[in-house]
Amino acid sequence: MLKKWLIFTGLILIMLIMTSCAQLGPFSDRGMQEEVIITKDDVPQEPDKESIVNELNSNKDNEIDDLIEANFPLMDVISNESNKAEIYATNQFDLTELSSVLTSAKKPKNESEVKDNQQILIYDDSFVTLKESEDDKDVLLLEVASDEFVRQNYSPSFLSTFFAMSLLNNTFGSNNWGCRSGNCYGGYTGKGYYPNGTPNRGGSIFRGGGPGSGK
Template sequence: MNKRVVLFFVLLVSAAGLLVGCGAASQIEDYIESRYSFVDVITSNYDSAETYVYLAEDQQVQEVANELIQVQEPDETGKYVNGRQVLIYDDQFVIMTENPDNQNQTLIELSDQEFVRNHYNPGFFQGMLLGHMLTNMFGGGWDSSQRNRCGSAYNNDCYGGYGASGGSVSGSSGRGSLFRGGGPGSGK
């Protein structure tokens, strides 16, 4: 009987630990979804990877970053550079950019590793002291045209962040050939 109680306790503690570990990335996602206004979702036509865009009104990038860090400590914190900052949580990237239409607003993107690796312009992260970490995460050469979906095979259609071009790929206006907009449940 004693062994059953101990076994039950061990299983219960193990299950609780797994649940805590699984919820780590969603804690920051849940906070952003509940705190900020949803703006758009950008979906790749190539691999269905998505990035969700939110708006923090009356908050600058560094204010939003500090708030999010207080909610959940990221695995990596990129340096604030040119109105941009990145926080990395497990598989989730929180990419904050100054709204080009209003410097007192911040655009917040929630992207998974797949979206960042396959679609983001590697130069976007320059100066944030994340280059070595991203190379380790995505593999050597992730930023070369052969390894990155935005390379020459796709006409250099790199995604430069929502604030850079309203969610379009570089070199086009509006929604580009690589991405389409819409909200959750909008028929994708």
């Protein structure tokens, strides 16, 4: 009787695990060390460059995260409690082009120089990092991180490469950084960083359809 009960319980557990796995997004089952590779072939089909520029310029009253969400494919999400960083991608622009388009559509509070093929734009509630994909130079990544995600997870030494520490402390209203050394976040690489060692990855999806769609 006990043996039959154990077998029955085991079957139920297996069914529950299989059901959970089936509901996960494309990136949700990646282990702590497994990489997310983003190449040109991984990026969903986009509108042409002119259409994207027109869409951005015609919705300048929207927040930068809504503009990016509505016009670029979402490839990955890294979250920590209620804070997150969303990773978008495009094949239509190089870094200089997209930086010019975004800053024209929505002027940032602060704009860094381009260093190591990446640039950071600071907005009221978001940090936008533009960088080439490490897997494919034809792909430009856009990382949109809430300012609280940045404060809690980013390495101050990484950010100080782009901005003075006094400016960063003023941006956050304090110098109370959540991560000062060790396994701090230094921008998206797809190499498996998870805040506090807890994986919480989102799937790939191109939302489109205007600012705020898909939220």
